Amino acid sequence: MRLELLGDQAVMAYCDSEQDAALLAAQVRRENPAWCIDVVQAYFSVAVYYDIATVECVFVADWLTCVHRDDDTSLGQGRLHVIPCCYELGLDLERIQQHTSLTREAVVELHVAMVYTVYAIGFCPGFPYLGYLPKELAGVPRLDSPRLRVDTGSVGLTGRQTGIYTQERPGGWNIVGRTPLELVDVEDGYFPLRTGDRVQFRRIDEKDYRGLEGGRLT
Numbered sequence: 001m002r003l004e005l006l007g008d009q010a011v012m013a014y015c016d017s018e019q020d021a022a023l024l025a026a027q028v029r030r031e032n033p034a035w036c037i038d039v040v041q042a043y044f045s046v047a048v049y050y051d052i053a054t055v056e057c058v059f060v061a062d063w064l065t066c067v068h069r070d071d072d073t074s075l076g077q078g079r080l081h082v083i084p085c086c087y088e089l090g091l092d093l094e095r096i097q098q099h100t101s102l103t104r105e106a107v108v109e110l111h112v113a114m115v116y117t118v119y120a121i122g123f124c125p126g127f128p129y130l131g132y133l134p135k136e137l138a139g140v141p142r143l144d145s146p147r148l149r150v151d152t153g154s155v156g157l158t159g160r161q162t163g164i165y166t167q168e169r170p171g172g173w174n175i176v177g178r179t180p181l182e183l184v185d186v187e188d189g190y191f192p193l194r195t196g197d198r199v200q201f202r203r204i205d206e207k208d209y210r211g212l213e214g215g216r217l218t
Helices: 019-032 058-065 093-102 106-115 206-211
Strands: 002-005 010-014 036-042 044-049 080-086 116-121 128-131 147-150 154-158 161-164 169-171 174-180 198-205
Touching: 002 058, 010 058, 010 106, 019 036, 019 116, 044 058, 058 147, 080 206, 093 106, 093 174, 106 174, 106 198, 198 206
Parallel strands: 080 198
Antiparallel strands: 002 010, 010 044, 036 044, 080 174, 116 128, 116 198, 128 161, 147 169, 154 161, 154 174
């Protein structure tokens, strides 16, 4: 693990793997020291934000070096969320088929078969970067011209990752489907997905989509 300062009130820990980063983030959250303001994991890195009125960066760095490293890999696995996805609303399924040489049905079956890990959250509030796609689906490039508007709930993929547009935004990922669930409410503080959590998509049809529209994860 390599440590670096991140501004004047955070220490960034660079780990050897995504799993090590998930374990470290889980351990810091479990210890929950009084000086810790926030823990932000992103792939191989963990940023630990601290109260500069309480501790100094040297203390935080030493603490991270000595924090108990539990070998229980389940510690780094957050909740499993099963998210319904209507692939009938996949705007770019044909493009994905062309790049992967798969049938439409095979694309969908491969996408729902995986259990993905939330490795990072960003781009817009609550947007989960989910990895990793099965090799048969990996490698599809971003759109040549990003859309000016991608609807809320759109499920996209590109490269090795898939993700969910939690708010209406411009975007260049290939839209494979759409979930009817609300996954972010900034005013309510509703952010059900956290780094380390796992996501599996459940296939639904458009009728089910309309029936579930606007619901939340339970």
